[in-house]
Amino acid sequence: MLKVSRLTKRFGDLSVLEEFDLSVPRKGFTILIGPSGCGKSTLFDVLTGVVPKNDGEISWRGESLPHLGKKSAYMQQNDLLLPWFSLIDNALLPARIAGQEMNTARKKALGIFKRLGLDGFEDYLPAKISGGMRQRCALVRTLMFEHELVLLDEPLSALDAITRRSLQSLLLLLQSEFDKSILMITHDIEEALILADDILVLSRLPMQVLERFALSGPKPRGLSDPQLLEIKEYVLHRLQEELNI
Amino acid sequence: MNRPRLISIAGIFLILAAWELVCKSFEIPDFILPQPSRIMTVAVKQAAVLLPHAGVTALEVVIGILISLMVAIPLAMIMFAHPSVENAIAPFLVASQAIPVFAIAPLLVVWLGYGIASKVLMAAVIIFFPITVSLLEGFKSCDQEYRVLFQLMGAGFWKTMRLLYWLWALPHFFAGLKVGVSVATIGAVIGEWVGAQQGLGYLMIQANARLRVDLVFAAILWLSAMGLSMWVLVGFLEKKVITWK
Numbered sequence: 001m002l003k004v005s006r007l008t009k010r011f012g013d014l015s016v017l018e019e020f021d022l023s024v025p026r027k028g029f030t031i032l033i034g035p036s037g038c039g040k041s042t043l044f045d046v047l048t049g050v051v052p053k054n055d056g057e058i059s060w061r062g063e064s065l066p067h068l069g070k071k072s073a074y075m076q077q078n079d080l081l082l083p084w085f086s087l088i089d090n091a092l093l094p095a096r097i098a099g100q101e102m103n104t105a106r107k108k109a110l111g112i113f114k115r116l117g118l119d120g121f122e123d124y125l126p127a128k129i130s131g132g133m134r135q136r137c138a139l140v141r142t143l144m145f146e147h148e149l150v151l152l153d154e155p156l157s158a159l160d161a162i163t164r165r166s167l168q169s170l171l172l173l174l175q176s177e178f179d180k181s182i183l184m185i186t187h188d189i190e191e192a193l194i195l196a197d198d199i200l201v202l203s204r205l206p207m208q209v210l211e212r213f214a215l216s217g218p219k220p221r222g223l224s225d226p227q228l229l230e231i232k233e234y235v236l237h238r239l240q241e242e243l244n245i
Numbered sequence: 246m247n248r249p250r251l252i253s254i255a256g257i258f259l260i261l262a263a264w265e266l267v268c269k270s271f272e273i274p275d276f277i278l279p280q281p282s283r284i285m286t287v288a289v290k291q292a293a294v295l296l297p298h299a300g301v302t303a304l305e306v307v308i309g310i311l312i313s314l315m316v317a318i319p320l321a322m323i324m325f326a327h328p329s330v331e332n333a334i335a336p337f338l339v340a341s342q343a344i345p346v347f348a349i350a351p352l353l354v355v356w357l358g359y360g361i362a363s364k365v366l367m368a369a370v371i372i373f374f375p376i377t378v379s380l381l382e383g384f385k386s387c388d389q390e391y392r393v394l395f396q397l398m399g400a401g402f403w404k405t406m407r408l409l410y411w412l413w414a415l416p417h418f419f420a421g422l423k424v425g426v427s428v429a430t431i432g433a434v435i436g437e438w439v440g441a442q443q444g445l446g447y448l449m450i451q452a453n454a455r456l457r458v459d460l461v462f463a464a465i466l467w468l469s470a471m472g473l474s475m476w477v478l479v480g481f482l483e484k485k486v487i488t489w490k
Contacts (some may be wrong), residue, residue: 048397050396070398070399073395074393074394074397076390080390080391080394080410082391082409083489083490084412084487084488093398093408096408097398097399098398125488127489145398147339222353
């Protein structure tokens, strides 16, 4: 589906990505976890074309591209809702910009609002609702992109623990109901264990994949499973090592 | 009423009372410095004389503001869209501010005549700069993350301008406009001083020549009231337009 090979990005003398390889399977949920400042967000910037790559190849469904640009939806820690638009108008922004038929788009958006528990709040301004609801609205907007690949850059890290838990199950809907392929960055190993099919543990700069864990079983996973706890301890240990070198 | 406002009103009354007292106790004649009570009386009693002149000045100011907006808004947008244009124009804009408007007033009257055209242009010239600069700064203050979001949605410059930059810059725009309307009267009045057949500035010059200092002060009072009302009006508009703050 998404395949990245030998991707290289340098800022002057600073090498952030050096021959970095990655693949995200169709309808997969791949999570990247690494020490802070390891270049995860730079990877997303390069993938989306916000900054140009120095070298390497990005291919999407077998087609080689300079960047994913308009082929992926992107959501980050900051909800980036426009304060002057109601929630529904914010959600409809991708459709509006793409010049889609607005009635159809509105129907679709209202359906997703309902599915994500936002019905009744369509006409609220972002400032009037909680951070968790804003992030849900950002999720609706992300789904309105109609792109199969979704890039999530620490989408839940600004939320409190309880809100985060409820939004984690909504993120799973992206995969199970909306057929998205997901590449997500987090710094929360528990979140990764709850949600991911694949966990990639990343090194310090230049970023490399240190470990890969393929997980199975129904999601969201309970964290009482001894095998998961073992992985958690191990990953935390590896990340600690990376920070201490 | 809140405390700071109470203090400012009390302060004004205190100053007026002191002024009144000084005039009375030193028996200062009206043609040197009239008492505030006398100015108020003239401002009200001579309303029939003052009103038509005030109407002309107000008209000049309003048309001047509108013309200024019609030039400043597109110019700020073009400068924002093309930094090369900004770099090319900015030195001239700044240099134009170094020339005192007073200096070109006689020229404008020679070129455009004694009618309102020369005063309109004076008002327009004097507020053009603060509006352009504040709008441009408003556009530039837009968060990078939002720009990237629009880029990923595939929005071109003008679509982004309409849905993001323009609304983002509105508070800056209104700040500039508030400064603009307060100083626009200066431009119009200077124009009227230099050569006119009507307007509050014209009335002041006439009254001054006849040592009707009380009428001069009354005209100043009307001018201040005009500036203040326009400031309040812009503030009211701002509240109506920027509903999300």
